[in-house]
Amino acid sequence: MSHHIVDFIDTYFTYPDQTQAVKGITLCISHGESVAIVGANGAGKSSLLKLLTGICLPTKGEIRIGETPVTKKTLPIIRQKIGFTFQDPDDQLFMTTVYDDVAFGPRNYGIGEPEVEKRVMKALETVGAVHLKDRAPYKLSGGEKRAAAIAAVLSMEPDILVMDEPSAALDPRARRRLINLLRSFMHTKIVATHDLDMVLETCDRTIVLKEGKVVCDGSSTTILANEELLEQCGLEKPLALQNCPRCGAKKE
Numbered sequence: 001m002s003h004h005i006v007d008f009i010d011t012y013f014t015y016p017d018q019t020q021a022v023k024g025i026t027l028c029i030s031h032g033e034s035v036a037i038v039g040a041n042g043a044g045k046s047s048l049l050k051l052l053t054g055i056c057l058p059t060k061g062e063i064r065i066g067e068t069p070v071t072k073k074t075l076p077i078i079r080q081k082i083g084f085t086f087q088d089p090d091d092q093l094f095m096t097t098v099y100d101d102v103a104f105g106p107r108n109y110g111i112g113e114p115e116v117e118k119r120v121m122k123a124l125e126t127v128g129a130v131h132l133k134d135r136a137p138y139k140l141s142g143g144e145k146r147a148a149a150i151a152a153v154l155s156m157e158p159d160i161l162v163m164d165e166p167s168a169a170l171d172p173r174a175r176r177r178l179i180n181l182l183r184s185f186m187h188t189k190i191v192a193t194h195d196l197d198m199v200l201e202t203c204d205r206t207i208v209l210k211e212g213k214v215v216c217d218g219s220s221t222t223i224l225a226n227e228e229l230l231e232q233c234g235l236e237k238p239l240a241l242q243n244c245p246r247c248g249a250k251k252e
């Protein structure tokens with residue numbers, strides 16, 4: 001019996017056009033961990049998250065969420081445990097109002113309307129989007145759509161929060177709200193991102209991907225200070241760890 005909440009066991013994934021996106025990934029994530037998945041464009045971050053959430057199924061190997069293997073049959077159980085926000089919020093929002101999008105998940109699980117309303121309002125408040133509740137999702141700005149997509153996941157009260165580039169298209173205030181939200185989310189969270197400064201503030205552990213493989217897995221503060229490793233993987237040291245660009249003074 002595994003006590004890990006997420007287990008990838010020698011997992012491979014090849015797209016129908018024969019692009020090999022994930023090439024033999026083994027990793028374990030335990031309850032309550034906060035994990036960043038980083039890597040250059042095309043490194044396999046989104047593909048890894050799609051495998052984790054069962055949007056894609058592995059070509060070889062296995063993924064387990066708790067004791068449940070991710071297969072077509074187990075998808076309803078997996079979806080109840082994992083809240084996933086897509087890289088592109090347009091892939092996630094499809095109802096006529098933001099309210100209905102955020103209510104969709106809880107309604108789908110047969111939760112009564114008074115409880116649905118409580119959850120929707122709480123989720124919208126958390127992302128600062130109550131004022132958007134009656135708007136049509138497709139008419140929102142990129143950052144507003146992102147906030148609505150995050151609320152749609154929070155209303156499900158998931159055990160595991162999985163986000164693909166959640167800070168992309170957010171203005172500084174919305175990004176700060178996202179960081180606070182991630183810090184206050186006490187369950188397991190897994191975030192694919194290019195925003196390494198956000199990683200420093202929200203994730204204790206970082207997994208670096210390159211060409212579909214894990215090249216490094218460890219403490220975020222150690223990995224994100226390793227300039228040579230980051231450069232080899234097409235990344236740049238977070239601003240918070242860079243020296244002052246004017247006087248060269250070192251940051252603590």
Ligand SMILES: Nc1ncnc2c1ncn2[C@@H]1O[C@H](COP(=O)(O)OP(=O)(O)O)[C@@H](O)[C@H]1O
Binds near residue numbers: 017020044045046047
């Ligand atoms: N739908 C798809 N069909 C074919 N190849 C894809 C598809 N989506 C992504 N890829 C390829 O898979 C590899 C990994 O992509 P992706 O997981 O999106 O990387 P990342 O999220 O790190 O930018 C890349 O080579 C990309 O071109």
Ligand SMILES: [Mg+2]
Binds near residue numbers: 164
């Ligand atoms: Mg991606």
